[in-house]
Amino acid sequence: MSDTGAQSDKSAPWGRAGASATIVCSDCPRNGKTLFAKLAADLLMLRLGHPPHIFDTDEPDGNLINHFSDSGQIIDISKTTAQVALFDGMLAQTDAHYLIDLSARHFARFFDIYRDIGFETGAEEAGLDVSVFYLIDRTEASIEAAAELSASIPKTRFLTVRNSAIGDSLGQGRSSDIYHQMRIDREVLLPQLSAEALGMLEHPDFHFDTFIAGKYEHFPFELKAELWSFLEGLYEQRDSVETGSTYPV
């Protein structure tokens, strides 16, 4: 994980006390958002001993909820009742941890609501520590959307995720300038995985807590080594954040 862009001052510890909300999003579909959401939930599970409460906005399929069937719900964010369940629900608990897998089709609407209802202020008052993880897609438009979002939610911790398996447009056109000028609290680099390792991660029954506990000893050595390496890579990024910033991914 590396520092980039204009840093904002965020010093509240995450995951140690109080409540937290992790929002995983992107302006485009199919760029590893749900996979990253699963990883974030897995890392939270390793820390907390249980998964966070998950709001999966990919209604009706609920791809993420298939991995954590007892720990959350699928919601249709276009419905006011679901918005109330989500936002009011998060503000009501002072010691709970939430993860929102935000479907790309609800991206714009969700953050319109987020701003319109003044959720940043509400979260601050309730002691809810909110982090937005934005997966950068391949286009300049995706970086522009990230910059726009970051600027529009100045009190919210904003992290970008660069998925090596997807790539991005940072070497092209104005993308690099936009990227380095926007407010980014942290950047997460998601390494590329082999098809076998990716297949494992995407399996609903696979979780890193049971992997660490030795449930998958029968896996081929290379596959286990790759998954260990991947996990260590994420932990290294988490450690750098914990010493310099706030988020343990």
Place this chain on the structure above:
Amino acid sequence: MKHSMILVGADKGGVGKTTLSRALLDYLERSNVLVRAFDTENPRGTLNRFYPTKATIIDLANVADQMRILDTMDSAAEQVTIVDLKAGNLSSALDIFDRIGVLEAAKDGVFDLGLMHVVGPSIASLDEMNEVARYTNGLDYVVARNFINETNFFEWDETTYNKYFARLPNAKEIEVPKLNEMAYEQVDLAGVTFTDFIANKSAKGEDADFSFVLRGYVRKWIQDLDAELSQLDMIKTIMAAKRSNASGDS
């Protein structure tokens, strides 16, 4: 200080007339303007339900009630009077005011008179504008296009509307934005002002437990509507008078 009277009306029911009256009362109260209101939804009093101490229920056809509004303007402590006209009674109310000389007095500058004409999404609302036009000379006429309860298809398009609006050379226009339906219902059920709902206060002034999301929707709606109201001449005049009064007092 010259008194201001604002009539809020529509000839068609259910277009959000009382909602606009409530928002207007809220706006003026938040701006520290002393305001009183008359609710002509006799005998039920919709506005009175939200402002029991501020909105008096009257029957506009009753001479004694007409006197309660008009003969007290000079002596009232309040700078502004809002009259929420009964649904379907806009033309007849204007006719009454015309006959007893209210429109003439306003034209002569005895007091400032504004009319907020709430129009809904029907052709009937457009026809109302023609009907009302003959009374609007000398008063500050505002057409409020109401999107708050926009649940059905607008019968008229912008071209048709603009054609009607162009026939009213002195008219100003505001848009009442759409408010989330559940938020609207919850405010209604709670029987509180929009300001109190946002502040999470019950009608008795106690802490309430309203949804953060719904309060947020109302807050945003009020902000958007405030922006519309604040650009109106009638509101600017009221604010200027308040400032002038305050500086005179100090």
